[in-house]
Amino acid sequence: MRFRNLRKWENPNQCEGLLFFAQRMEELLFDYSLDSYKPPALNSLFLCKEALSLIEDIENRIIDPENLVPVLEELDWSLKNDRVAKSLLDAEPEKYILLDEATQLKDKKIRLEVLARTLGVQRYVDRCSELLALAIQEKSKIEISKLSTLLTTTLLNCGLSKQYLYTKTLDYFYIGSTPKITGNDNIKEFLESIYPIGHEFEVYFTCSRLIAEVRDSISAFNVIILDELPEDLHEISDQQGFKKSDDEVYVEVSEIQCADVFTARELAERRLDQLRDLFTLFNHKNQISWNEKALIKQCCVEGPKCVLPPKSAMEKGFDMKPEMASRELNRLIKQVSLSDSSLEKFNRVVDFHGIGVTNDVPENQLLNIWIAIETLLPTHSGGSKINVINDLMRPFLSVNYISRLVERFAADLLLWNKFKTRFVLRKIPDSKGMTVYQKVLRLLALNENDAVLQELYGSLRDFHLLRFRAFQLSEMLRDLEKIRAHIEQHRKKIAWQVRRIYRTRNLIVHSGKKPKYILSLIENGHDYLDQTLFEVIKMSTGSYCVETFDQAFELARLKYSIYWKNLNSIESFSSDNIDFLLRESWGLERLSNSRSADKATDETQC
Structure with missing residues (x-):
């Protein structure tokens, strides 16, 4: 934000x-x-x-x-x-x-x-x-x-x-x-x-000359090979450096009907994907390829546009800064306590995750996410597979829910104005030595800090969304019943979405179809996988030294039960009993997968 x-x-x-x-x-x-x-x-x-x-x-x-x-x-x-x-x-x-x-x-x-x-x-x-x-x-x-x-x-x-x-x-x-x-x-x-509103588009790529070998077949995909671009594309072609090399040809993908140029590019590229994959059935050594830049003409818009591909749904997870990623990778290699068989399983999960990240076809991304999730989870017998998967994953995804909301709000505050944020958070009573997250949690959740919170509201001026988010979180965190209700609803939504991902996986495998909302499922599934995987890494490189995935998932289940018991036993929050809401308090070395959270973590003294 x-x-x-x-x-x-x-x-x-x-x-x-x-x-x-x-x-x-x-x-x-x-x-x-x-x-x-x-x-x-x-x-x-x-x-x-x-x-x-x-x-x-x-x-x-x-x-x-x-x-x-x-x-x-x-x-x-x-x-x-x-x-x-x-x-x-x-x-x-x-x-x-x-x-x-x-x-x-x-x-x-x-x-x-x-x-x-x-x-x-x-x-x-x-x-x-x-x-x-x-x-x-x-x-x-x-x-x-x-x-x-x-x-x-x-x-x-x-x-x-x-x-x-x-x-x-x-x-x-x-x-x-x-x-x-x-x-x-x-x-x-x-x-x-x-x-x-639907429109008609024509999309142009520069493609490897190999596509000329199937010149007689490509008309079935409404693709044609061009020696030169149409005259009305010359100006933008020169401006954008859209030129074929000696080893390339121009291709036009036509009769594309959709609502916007980005979707048009995606649909055109899917046709080329199908053509490439069919060609690979008969020639395994060579593949048709094309450049990512595309020129697009829209039926009712004057002048073409140059369009690059959007970020893949798998690229929308939170990344660490390179230096922190390097530190955490070194720590994982040196300190991981997983047994040989569990480490081999862990490596397979990493493989499937990597395939999903590098593959640009949404169906393949979702399939690899689901395979990685199933591989990560402990073996089970009896009961519905999807019910077991939900039961195993939800403790990981629920215990950190409130913490993630607080952490993101803290990161948004620092992104907005780190100097004003530090100034305001210094006014939290008895907060010397606390992390940013601890201070922000107290600012939002404790009535005694109302004056400081009101000062923050005034400082935000035209940033209505951040003020609204502060108000929303404060309303929830000051009412234990609302916190419990939010977590319970979050658990239901996770279960619904995991089932939807599983149904979509089956739909792709058994019928080859995909729903329009597949990109949202990929983003959610990737996030669920990463959250679970990072928690397992923390358990196996921290003081718990878990050796198997069974141990990690059982530990997560126990921690969630304790977390829920604390929520039900506390009558009201105070500075002495509130830190259990933060994942830092669980005795696990913190592994953040968010650039914005990295920034907040660095600001441990305000």
Whole structure:
């Protein structure tokens, strides 16, 4: 989260709601936002579509009927918390979702079909836009945050790329020369500019001359080989250095229909991927290749664009700084206590993780993530595989949930203004020698620090999102019941998402299909794998010296039970009993996988 220059805003004080929306949209679309602040893979509208798709698979005996239950439960929860959906419904949410096991599948299906028609993509987007404009006028930040999240999830599932939405957001509110932001009414123009509309594109690459060997076959992929680029591409070709070498040819990929240039490039490259892979079936020694830079023409836009590939979903995890990565790698090699068999298993997990990072095909990335997760987990017998996997992973992913929120907030404060942050945190009573995280936790959670927190609120001025995040976290951390509820909901969401990743894995393997939200699943799955793997590394290189994965997972289960017991036994927080919320307090040497957290860790004395 960063604060951007407001040079395009003529009077930001008069459009506080719109400025908060712009800041929240950037956070939603930023590649390295914490998973809790990114848009979910699905909302009510698309959960309904997922449920109907599952019913079709059940009717075709492709999938077991019990897989429908968690999807309906998630849909039920989503509908009850979705203001847009509830405003469109003709009856109470529970009337559309028949959770009773005695209800026949066909009856559940027809009710869901009615729900899908009631919501509808156009109806949903239009109503969400109406409510969002109203919330911005009323400066209701909670509603703006919720509606922005719902809108983003909807647009992504409608086929708009995250990179396109991120670029449009920055260009409209911060970077582009026009228009100036004059008031809250600008929201209407912005929403019109990102409305999901289909276009036709032509995409051009420079490709290895090997593709000429299959000249007679490539027309099936709507690909043609060109000796020269069309005349209207010459100027941008010269500007961008888009020139073929003697060993290359130009190729045009046509008849691409989608919503934006980034998606067009992805779809065009997928065609070339298919062509390359088919060629490799008959010639294993040579592969068709192409350069990543592409020139793209859009049907209704004057002038072509040069487009580079977006970051892979596997690249959106948090990286250490190179020097810290080197230190941690050396420590792992020198201190790892895993037995030979467990170390061999660990190496296989690292291999699968590496294949996922280096492969650029989303389906392959997700498959390798899932294989790595299954390899990492202890062997088990009895019970549903997916239930066992959820039970094993959730202690790792739950015990650090609150800590990750506090750590990210601390890092965002330092990124905003490290000098002001230090100045404010020095005012926390009896905090000499504490880490930044300990100080921030006390600032947010203890009533005795209200005056300091109010000072921070005033200092944040136009950074409405960071102030809102401070307020949100403080509201939660000062109420033990809210903390427990947040953790329980987080655990449910993990279980739903892990099941979704598993279903998608099966869908890819058994039918070759992939859902539109696969990139979100890859990001989440990669994050779950990394969190679990790093905790195992800490246990095997720290004072516990665990030797097997069974020991590591059992230790995680015990630590979570103690953590939960502490949450239930404490009546109120004080400076003496609050540190157990931070992962630093668990007696494990801390291994941070976040650049922003690295910065916060360095600031141990404020």
